[in-house]
Amino acid sequence: MSHSVSASGKPAIVIIGAGTGGMAVAACLRNARVDLDITLIDPAPFHDFQPAWTLVGGGICRPEDARRVLRDCVPPGVRLLAETVTALQPQEQCVRLANGALLGYDFLVVAAGMQLNWGAVEGLADALGKGGVTSNYRHDLAPYTAELVQGLKGGDALFTQPAGRIKCPGVPQSALCLAADHFRRTSASVRVHFWSAGTSAFGIPFYARALERVMASYGAQTHYGQNLVQVRACEKIAVFESCMNGELLREEVHYDLLHVVPPQSAPDFIRGSVLADAAGWLEVDRHTLRHVRYANVFGLGDCTSTPNSKTVSAIQGQIPTVVGNLLQALRGRDSSESYDGYAACPLVTAPGKVLLAEFVYGGVAAPSLPLDPRVPRRLYGWVQRVLLPWFYWNILIRGRGVPTMHRVRYFSDAVPDWGGLPGRWAASLQRVAARVISASALTGGRMAPRLRAALQQQRERHGK
Structure with a gap:
């Protein structure tokens, strides 16, 4: 028999997966409405910042810097259920757990990630x-x-x-x-x-x-x-x-x-469910991220059918769409938020140097800065090594909104000669980041000194 977590009278939101997408959606929903009963389901003991694993493999980053205890990342007021989902039963509005229990929901968000085979x-x-x-x-x-x-x-x-x-x-x-x-x-x-x-x-x-x-x-x-x-x-x-x-x-x-x-592939419990498409992915609308047959089911991240590159930045772009459309659904309104397929893939070409591939649906280039994105740059290496981890742990998974910076831009078909970002650009952008960090209350007073120190080290290392 299904047990609904909405017995308290609060709308019950069940989120499968406490990775980037699940954690951030839980935090955003909690920040938006305190009257929601939110349950995160994930058996993992740790939450990993997976983009850093490439740097660990390159001897640039320490393994412990890419991982935190999962329970320490869960937003206040959100329940963490350390169980494994074995089946989805959308007709009954519940999920089945490995311990045999059924967990009911009013709305389901599936952010279960990829299964490594x-x-x-x-x-x-x-x-x-x-x-x-x-x-x-x-x-x-x-x-x-x-x-x-x-x-x-x-x-x-x-x-x-x-x-x-x-x-x-x-x-x-x-x-x-x-x-x-x-x-x-x-x-x-x-x-x-x-x-x-x-x-x-x-x-x-x-x-x-x-x-x-x-x-x-x-x-x-x-x-x-x-x-x-x-x-x-x-x-x-x-x-x-x-x-x-x-x-x-x-x-x-x-x-x-x-x-x-x-x-x-998508996890087996998705592939074997009625929520999957013919290829086994959670079948959602590519723009609204709402399931095409079950209106109270949303999905984001690696496990969905959306034809975008599966990266953390793609999840970042999907979070406002899922949260916005779910909040609209709670009010009985149609979906109004739309995801454009944005993803960014940092291609490390050398220690401290990154080719940042940003694009939207159709593979159309959509860089955040008006620079040719095919050129490996030290600025992007700094972003990946210093700014992005801080942003991930302190902004993204805590549900704090960020403005959309990418836009479709057009460049010559010819691949440009390699060259670094002009020094005045790099120094200017690092100064802007430092001002944002030190002036913002988002750090809670703890991270700003550490990041300022990291910025200073980068300036000294590169003579800027």
Whole structure:
């Protein structure tokens, strides 16, 4: 029998997933209306800032800086249920938990993230974490990536990308560039390879050409249309499968370092539910983020059917839409907020340097600054390393609104020559960030001194 958490008379909001999207939506709803009964469901003990895992793998960031205890992140007045969801039953307006209980709701928000299918590649699960096999898609393995890169003096380093959707689609390319940069600086005789099931270095052609130029500058060899299907750890062999003229071909490749991105999907409890589309994703309207058949169900983040890149910045763009339309639904009104498909993918091209790929639906470039986004810049490296973590922990998941900065801009088809941001731009923007931080009450008086110190370190390091 379903037990509704709205027995108190308050509208019951159940949110599945206490990651970026779920945590931020819970905080926004609580900030907007104190009369809501909000339950977050997530069995995880920690909340991770996953974009930092790439920097951990590059030896730039400490693992502990990318993780906090989950309960410490939950907004006041929001209930955390440390359980696993096993089934969705929208006809009865409830979810089934692993302990057998049914939890009822008036409105459901699904922010369950991606499921990493390590077992989909034969031999991979057993090979991880030893013998040169690693992945920045796990918090515990990212330090091993850094260890492998720093210890490799020669041989072959393989970086793979699977078929289908993945979260943080710039992870393998960033890992490759950070490793290749280290090999160059230490004069290591390492051959670097990018093996991808895709047809280019990145899914957006506007940015792919620029990224391929970066990878070529490191001497990286690219192999497209190649899907990793097996790892034979005892032989240090990776097996790739491709299709030529309708025939499946296999190629065995030796590795000394193998960085793997696992195949990914929506969680099984979504794939097996009536809320899923034919491909297994939570089927929501691409603009309103409301379910196409069940009006009291909303979704955001990696598990939905929206055809956008699955990144933290995409979730940031979706949060106002989900919150706004859910609040409208509570008032009996139609959805009015609309998501434009915005996503940003920070492609780390070298330590402290980032190509920030920003775009909306259709792969149309939509950078936040009037600068050609195909140029790797130290400013964006600073944003990723210093500003973004502060923003994430103190603004985003606390439900504090931020203005929309991106806009569609048009640039020449020709990839520009690389160059850094003019010093006066970088210094000016860092000064603006420092003023915002020190003048704002959003820090609660704790983070401003730490961030000011970080800003000062950056100025001293770069002579500005």
